[in-house]
Amino acid sequence: MVAEASGVSTSTVSRVFSHPHRLKPSTVARVTQVAEELGYVPHHSARALSLGRMGTIGVLVPDIANPFFPPVIRAVQARAGQGGFSTLLADTDEDPARELELLSTLAQRTDGVVLVSSRLPEETVRERAGRHPLVLVNRDVDDVTRVLIDTGSGMRDAVDHLADLGHRTLVYVAGPEASWSNGERRRAVLEQSARRGIEATVLPSHRPEHEDGRRAVPEILASGAGAVIAFDDVLAQGVLAGLVERGVDVPGRVSVVGCDDIHAVRTVPPLTTIRGDSATAAARAVELLLEAVEHPDPDAGVVREVVPTTLVVRSSTARSGLGAEQGDNRAGDLDLR
C-alpha cells in the first residue's frame, strides 16, 4: 500500500484511521498528511470484510414519492448517521414481490434494515426477520421488533369529532389492501362509528395517490354521506380536489378528514387530519436496529413501541347539514356516472 511511503507499516496506517488516539500524535499527523497527498482512502469493502460489519443500514419504503415517507427517510438517515452508519434506500413501488426481492438485496449489503409500511405477508416478514436484523415501522407482526404509529386512536377521535358535529353518515376511503395502517384505520373508523351510531361505509383499496382520491368522489357523492375520512392526506387532498371541481362545498356540504398531517400538502380549506410523529418513530426504529446490530443478543426479546397521535382540527370539517340551505350544488346527484 502506497501509504507506507510514510515509512510505517500497514497496521499503523490502519490505526491512524481507526484508533488515532492509540498512536503518537506525530505519526498520526505525518501519515494523515501523506495519505491526504496521495488521495488515499480506506477501502470500504475490505474494511467491512475484516470487521464483519458494513456500517450501513437499509430502509425500504413503498413509495418514495408519497410525501409521508421523505421525513421518515430523513429521520432514519439522520439517526443512522449519528451512529456512524450510512443508509441504503430502496423503493418497492407498493409491490410485494419487488419488496421481497429488494429486502434480500438490502440484507446482503447492510447490517440491518428498517422496513417501513411493509406490504409483505406476516409469515414472510417473520421469516426474514429471523435471518437478519430487521425492525418494522407501521407494521405489527408478532415476534418482530416494531414501532407503530397509533393512527387507529386518531381515527376514533376523528369519528368522535364528526359525531359531535352531528354527522350520522360517513365513508372511509381506504388505502392499500396490504397496508397494516389501513387495516387499523378502517377498523377504528368502523368500530367507533358503530359506537356513536354513525352509518359508515368503506370504499376499498386505493393507492395513496391524488388521482385515486379524485376518482373516488362520484362514489362518495353517490353514497350521500355527509363526511369522508380518507386513509391519508394524499387521498384526502384528491377527494377535496374532486369535490371542489364539482362545486361541492367543503365543509358546508361534506366534511373531509385526512391522516398523517403531511404539511407539505397545503389544501383549501385546510384539512382536518391526524398527526403522528413519524420522524420520531423512524428514529426509534433505527435505535432499536442499531442496538440489535451492535449488541447481538439472541434472547433479547422483541420490542413493540407505539407512538401516539392527535387529531388536528382545521377547516375541512363542520356541522352536519350546514351547507344544506346553500343548495347551490346537487353535483352528487348530477354526476354520479
Added chain:
Amino acid sequence: MVAEASGVSTSTVSRVFSHPHRLKPSTVARVTQVAEELGYVPHHSARALSLGRMGTIGVLVPDIANPFFPPVIRAVQARAGQGGFSTLLADTDEDPARELELLSTLAQRTDGVVLVSSRLPEETVRERAGRHPLVLVNRDVDDVTRVLIDTGSGMRDAVDHLADLGHRTLVYVAGPEASWSNGERRRAVLEQSARRGIEATVLPSHRPEHEDGRRAVPEILASGAGAVIAFDDVLAQGVLAGLVERGVDVPGRVSVVGCDDIHAVRTVPPLTTIRGDSATAAARAVELLLEAVEHPDPDAGVVREVVPTTLVVRSSTARSGLGAEQGDNRAGDLDLR
C-alpha cells in the same frame, strides 16, 4: 464454508453463483439446493473486495422532501437496477458542507455517484470528479460529465407567453443561490424580459419550500408586478396560497408561473409551468455513469447532454389587467408590512 457440505470446493460454490453455465447442470442444481437449505448467501463485501467493484452507485440530492427529487431518485434506482447495481441515497439538506461530506462517504461505498443539483463550488466538483466516477444532473461544470435540463429555454417561453398576454412587469421569485438551475432561470427571465420590453425584478434566495413562497407574497404585491415567475412549482404553490389568502385573484390580477411540473402538487388554479423530463435526465446520467464504471477509459472525454423543456399553459396565467375592474382587492397596498 458450510456449502461444501454438498461435497464440492469453494471454487465450485463460487462458480455456481457467478458463472453457472461453466458447470455441470447437476452440480449447479445440487449446490443451489444445499445453499438454499442452509440459507447461504454470498457475502457482499468479500465479493466486492475480490471483484474490486461494489455493484452500487450513489445518488446525492439536496432535499428528498422536495417533490422534484423522488421521481429522479426512482429513475436512478430503476436504471441502476437494470444494470445490476443497487443505489445508495443521501440527502444534503441543501447544505454544501454536508454535501461534500456525504459525497466523500458515498464515494467510498460506491462505484460512482450521480450528483443531482449540486450546491458545491465548481472547483470542488471538478476536483471530486477527478477522484471518482461522477456524473452531474442539473449542474453545468466544464470537464465533468453532466446532463442538464434546459429550463432556461422554458423560462424564455414563459416570458414570451406573459409578454403575449400583455404583461409589462414581472417578478422572479428566486430559488437557492447556489443552484445552477436558479442561475439559468433567473438569467433567462431577465434577458428575455429585456428583449420583450418587460420590467423584471428579482426576489432573491428562497428555499424551494411552500412557506418561503407564501412569505414572498407581500413583496410581490408591493412590487406591483402583474406576473410572477417562481423558481419552481413548490415556491409557486406557496405564492398561490399567499395570494389566495389575501384575496388576490389569480390569474385575474396576477399571473403565476412555476417550473418543473410537479404533478403531485395540484393547485387551484392549475399552474402554468415548465415541464422537463427529469426521469429521462436521471436515467441518462446513470447510463453515462455505468459506462464510465464498466469501461474505465482515461481519455474518454466528458459528455454534456441537454434535455429540452416545454411550457405547459394552464390556468394561472391570463391577460394583463383582466382582473383590474374587479377592484375587490387592493391587498398589495394594504398589507405590505
Added chain:
DNA sequence: CTGAAAGCGCTAACAT
C-alpha cells in the same frame, strides 16, 4: 468440469 492456492485491502491479536 472441478480443485488448489494465491490474493483483494483491511483489522486484530500478538509480539516487541
Added chain:
DNA sequence: ATGTTAGCGCTTTCAG
C-alpha cells in the same frame, strides 16, 4: 507506540 502475522469470504488463474 508500532511492526508481524493471520485471516475475513470470495474470485480467479493454474492445474488436472
